[in-house]
Amino acid sequence: AGVRDAVWPVLLAQLGRRVSVERDPAVRGMLALSLGRLPYAASEEILQAQAWLVALAGGLSGPAAPDVARGFESFARLTGRRVPLAETLQTVLRELAREERSDPQARRSALGALLAVQTADPVTLTAAFRAPDPLLRRLALVGAAGVSGPEARTSLLQAGFNDGSALVRVEALRQGARVIGEAACARLLDGIRDPTPMVSLVALDLVGSSCAGNPLATSALLAVMQDSAAPWQRHAHALVSVARAAPDRSMEALGSARTANLWQLRMYAARAALVLRDSSTLRRLAADRTANVREAALSALHEVSGHRDDSLYRAALGAADYQLVLTAANALAGSPEREEAALALLAALVRISGERSETSRDPRLAILARLAELGRPELAPRLRRYLADFDPVIADSAAALLTSWTGRAAVSRPRPLAPLPISVAKLERLRGKRLQFTMSSGTRFEVALLVDSAPLTVLRVAALAARGYYDGLSFHRVVPNFVIQGGSPGANEYAGQPRFMRDELGPASHARGTLGISTRGRDTGDAQLFINLVDNPRLDYDYTV
Numbered sequence: 001a002g003v004r005d006a007v008w009p010v011l012l013a014q015l016g017r018r019v020s021v022e023r024d025p026a027v028r029g030m031l032a033l034s035l036g037r038l039p040y041a042a043s044e045e046i047l048q049a050q051a052w053l054v055a056l057a058g059g060l061s062g063p064a065a066p067d068v069a070r071g072f073e074s075f076a077r078l079t080g081r082r083v084p085l086a087e088t089l090q091t092v093l094r095e096l097a098r099e100e101r102s103d104p105q106a107r108r109s110a111l112g113a114l115l116a117v118q119t120a121d122p123v124t125l126t127a128a129f130r131a132p133d134p135l136l137r138r139l140a141l142v143g144a145a146g147v148s149g150p151e152a153r154t155s156l157l158q159a160g161f162n163d164g165s166a167l168v169r170v171e172a173l174r175q176g177a178r179v180i181g182e183a184a185c186a187r188l189l190d191g192i193r194d195p196t197p198m199v200s201l202v203a204l205d206l207v208g209s210s211c212a213g214n215p216l217a218t219s220a221l222l223a224v225m226q227d228s229a230a231p232w233q234r235h236a237h238a239l240v241s242v243a244r245a246a247p248d249r250s251m252e253a254l255g256s257a258r259t260a261n262l263w264q265l266r267m268y269a270a271r272a273a274l275v276l277r278d279s280s281t282l283r284r285l286a287a288d289r290t291a292n293v294r295e296a297a298l299s300a301l302h303e304v305s306g307h308r309d310d311s312l313y314r315a316a317l318g319a320a321d322y323q324l325v326l327t328a329a330n331a332l333a334g335s336p337e338r339e340e341a342a343l344a345l346l347a348a349l350v351r352i353s354g355e356r357s358e359t360s361r362d363p364r365l366a367i368l369a370r371l372a373e374l375g376r377p378e379l380a381p382r383l384r385r386y387l388a389d390f391d392p393v394i395a396d397s398a399a400a401l402l403t404s405w406t407g408r409a410a411v412s413r414p415r416p417l418a419p420l421p422i423s424v425a426k427l428e429r430l431r432g433k434r435l436q437f438t439m440s441s442g443t444r445f446e447v448a449l450l451v452d453s454a455p456l457t458v459l460r461v462a463a464l465a466a467r468g469y470y471d472g473l474s475f476h477r478v479v480p481n482f483v484i485q486g487g488s489p490g491a492n493e494y495a496g497q498p499r500f501m502r503d504e505l506g507p508a509s510h511a512r513g514t515l516g517i518s519t520r521g522r523d524t525g526d527a528q529l530f531i532n533l534v535d536n537p538r539l540d541y542d543y544t545v
Contacts, residue, residue: 012038012045019052029067032056033507036071037078037541046083049075057092060106069096069109070509073116073537080117090119098127104136105511108535111139122147129156134165135512135534138481141171145179153179161187166196167534170480173202177210185211189220198480201237208241218246225253236268243275254281263290274300279309286312291321292492298324302331310335317348322363323494325352329366335374342375346382353389356417357498359526361391368397377405384410390417420460420499427455430462447515450545454504457517457525457544464497464527477530485518485530493518496526501544508545510536516543 015034022028035053040046053072060068072093076085085093096102096110097120111128114120120143129140141160147153157180160172173191176184188210191203204224211217224230224238239257243250250272257269258281266288273281282304285297298316301309313335316328325348335341349367352360371379386398387410395412402410428451435447449458464470475486477493488495496518503523510516510532516539517525525544532539 008041012048016048016052019055025062025064026067028056029064029071030507032064032068032071033074034071036074040079043083046079047086049079050083050086050089054086054088054092060092060096060102065103065106066109067507069103069106069113070537070540073109073113074540076113076116077538080113085113085117085119090114094121094124097124100127100131104131104133105535107131107133108136108139109537111136111143112535112537115139115143118146120146122152126156129159134163134167137163137165137168138171138534141168141175144175150180154183157184157187161190166194166199167481169194169196169199170202173199173206174481177206182210182214185214185217189217192220192224197231197233198478201233202480204234204237204241208244212245214245218242218249221245222249222253232262232265236265239265239268240272240275243272247276250276254278258285263288263293266290266293267296270296270300273297274303277304279305283309283312286316291319291324291490294319295321295324295327295492298331299327302327307335307337310337310341314341314344317344317367318351321490321492321495322352322360323490323492326363326366326494329363329370332370333373338374342371342379345370345374346379349386353386353394355498356390358391358417358500359494359496359498359524361393361524362494362520364391364394365397368394368401372401372404375405380405387412388415390415392416417499422456422459426463427451427459430458433462435462435465450508453506453508454544456502457504460501460527461529469497469527475531479533481534482536483516483530483532485528487518487528493520493528496528498526501525501527503542504544505541506545510539510543510545514545516545519543 015031018031022031032053035049040049053075056068093110093113097107097114099107107128111120111124114124125140125143125147128136131137141156144153144156147156157172157176160168163169163172173188176187188203188207192200192207194200194203207217207221221238221242224234225242239250239253242253254269254272257265257272260266266285270282270285270293279301282297282301285293286301288294288297294316298313301312310332313328313331316324319325329345332341345367349364352364380402383398383402387395389395389398392414395414399410399412430449431451433449435449436444437447438444449462451458470487473487473489474491475484476488476491477485500523501517503519503525512532512534514532516530516532518528518530519525
C-alpha cells in the first residue's frame with residue numbers, strides 16, 4: 001500500500017499530462033486503453049479519468065478509433081457502477097455507436113460501453129440494428145429490454161428473428177425468451193428448424209423453459225427425438241427440454257438415452273434426470289464407464305438426494321479424472337459420515353499429489369477444504385509433507401489447515417517444479433508460420449501466431465501440435481455467441497496438460513476469430529484453446545490472445 005500511495009499519483013499525473021500533448025494517433029489509442037483499465041480507488045480519480053477520455057475522443061474518427069473506443073468500454077465496465085458516466089462521455093459514445101461511417105469495431109465498443117452501464121437508449125439501439133455489421137446488430141438486441149414500449153421491442157426482436165446472420169438470430173431467440181417470455185414461443189418453435197445448428201440448438205434449449213405445457217412444443221420436441229437421422233446434439237438438447245416442458249412424456253426417451261452408445265447422450269440423460277429428480281437413473285449413471293457421465297450424474301445426485309449417496313461420492317474420489325474428483329469432494333461438504341469421508345479424501349490427496357501435475361490444483365484445493373471441515377487434528381502429521389508441495393498454493397493451504405488444527409503457526413516451504421526450457425531459436429523459426437486445424441469433417445482453418453506478443457504460448461502450443469497432442473481431440477465446449485473450447489484429452493474443463501502456462505496479457509483484444517488459452521485463475525493455462533465466436537472484450541487482459 002505504501003508503494004502504491006507513492007507511485008500511483010505520479011503515474012496517473014503523467015498519463016493525464018500526455019492526453020493534452022500527445023499527437024500520435026497510435027499512442028493516443030494506447031493512452032485510452034491504459035486509462036480505461038487502471039485500478040481507480042477514489043471517485044475523484046474516476047471523474048478525472050472521464051475528462052481525459054473525453055479529451056481523447058477526438059481520435060474516434062481516425063485509425064486509433066478502435067483502441068480509443070475499447071478504452072471507453074473497459075472504463076465503463078470497470079467504473080460505471082461506482083460513478084455514473086458523465087453525460088459528455090455518454091454523448092460521445094452515443095454519437096459513435098450511431099455513426100454509420102465509423103469503424104465497425106469502434107461502434108461495437110461504444111455500444112458495449114453503454115450497455116455495460118445500462119444507458120443504451122432506443123435511438124442508439126435502433127441505429128445500431130440497421131448497421132451492416134452483424135456483430136453490432138447482435139449487440140443492439142442485447143439491449144432490447146431497454147427499448148420502451150412493447151411494440152417497439154417486439155418489432156426489434158422480429159427483425160432479429162429474420163436476420164441473415166446466425167449470430168443475430170441466436171441473440172434474438174435469447175432476448176425474445178427473456179423479454180417477451182411465452183409470447184416468443186412460436187418463434188422458438190420456428191427456430192428449432194433453423195438450418196444453422198447453433199441456432200436450432202439454442203431454440204431447443206429455450207423451448208423447454210419458455211413453452212412449458214404447450215402441446216405444440218411438446219410435439220415438436222418429441223419429433224426431434226424420434227428423428228433417427230438427426231445428429232446426437234439435437235436428440236440431447238431436446239431430451240432435456242422435454243423433461244422441463246412435459247415431464248410425463250420424457251421417461252421413455254430418458255430410458256433410451258441412459259443406455260446410448262454415445263457417452264454425450266448419457267451425459268445429457270443425467271442432466272434430464274436432474275430436471276426430473278430421477279435418483280434411480282442418476283445412481284445408474286454414477287457408475288458409468290465415462291468420467292464425464294459420472295461427473296454429471298454425481299453433481300445432479302448431490303442436488304437430488306444429498307448425503308444419502310455419500311458412498312458414491314467417496315468412491316469417485318478414486319477416479320483418475322480431476323473434474324470428477326473435484327465434484328466428489330465438493331459433494332461431501334457437510335457429510336455426516338465424517339471419518340469415512342476424511343480418510344477417503346486423504347487417500348485421494350496422496351494419490352493425486354503423487355502425479356505431480358500442476359493442473360491438479362483445483363481438486364486438491366477442494367480436498368483440503370473438505371478435510372478442514374470433516375477431518376480432525378490427529379491427521380495433522382499426514383499433511384505436513386504438503387508444506388513443501390511443488391504447488392505454492394497447495395503448500396499455503398496446507399499451512400493454513402495445519403495452523404488451525406494445531407494452534408501453532410505452520411510455515412509453507414514449497415518446492416516448485418523446474419521451469420520448462422525455452423528456445424529463442426525455435427521461436428524465431430515460428431515467425432510467419434501458421435497453425436492449421438483440420439476437423440474430422442475435412443474443414444480446415446488457419447491461425448496466425450503472435451510471436452512477439454505471446455511468445456511462450458506460441459512455443460508451447462506449436463510444440464504440442466507438432467508432437468500430435470491435439471490430434472483426435474474435440475471442441476468439447478460450445479457456447480453460442482461466446483466461445484468454443486477444445487484441447488482436452490478428457491473433453492472437460494479440468495483435463496489438460498500437466499504443466500501450467502504463463503499468461504501473456506497484452507493490448508490484443510479477444511475479437512471474433514481470435515484464440516485464447518483457457519485458465520482457472522492467473523497463470524493456470526493447461527493448453528486448452530478457445531475461439532471467440534463474437535467480440536469478448538470482458539476477457540481482455542485476463543486471458544492470453
